[in-house]
Amino acid sequence: MAEENRPEQSGEEQQPDFSKRHPLEHKWTLWFDNPATKQSLTRYGQGLRPVYSFDSVEDFWCLYNNIKAPSQLQPSATYYLFKDGIEPKWEDPKNAHGGSWTCNAPRTPNGRATLDAWWLHAVLACIGEQFDEGDEVCGVTVNIRAGKDRIELWTKTAANEALQMSIGKQLKQLLDIPDSNKIGFVVFSEKLTSGKGKDKYSI
Ligand code: MGP
16 A cells, blocks of 8 residues: 555554434434223323434434334334424324325235334434425334234325325335335324325325
8 A cells, every 4th residue: 555545543543433423404202102992083192102302313223222123012002203393193283284104014924024124214214304305204103003014104284295296106115115005195184083084195
């Protein structure tokens, strides 16, 4: 190696600075819900708890490495990862005009492994601001439900079809969902009146 290309020798090897934090664009909060009984529209949220907030890459991994993977959670449990200041409720002012894209995990023997991978990819995409319309994203959930484990991506402006279709398309690409498998978008205001909602968009 030419003399001028050699790293400087200071006598001691340089150590990486692990005290340095890499800030995220937003602060995020992980919420957990493990309802003992089936939730109703009026009683929803009683077991919902904020677990931990973070605003750096390092603190995210610290959290992720210390919590159970979705596949290890009890049936009915839900993780919600939301931007700080937004509660994981359809009624929250930031969600009230929004809706969610739902990706149902495959009902195959390795469906739960797929769900774990989807959760990580969806979370990294949110906190890493990978969606072109990152401001639209409120949060992401992973729902453990017998026979219908799923990921939901909650967004702000249900009425903007072009925006939602663009986000849905990016979500499918991120999770590597084949074109032939459709995902649907439901509007929270509809869910709030009946608990259910029909797909407004699908892609
Ligand atoms: P869920 O946990 O999202 O779905 O909602 P699950 O368990 O798959 O059941 P299903 O109804 O989709 O088949 C369960 C129930 O909790 C809903 O039907 C609502 O009654 C209530 N609920 C869920 N969320 C996320 C909310 C919410 O944000 N606000 C209110 N008021 N009720 C909610």
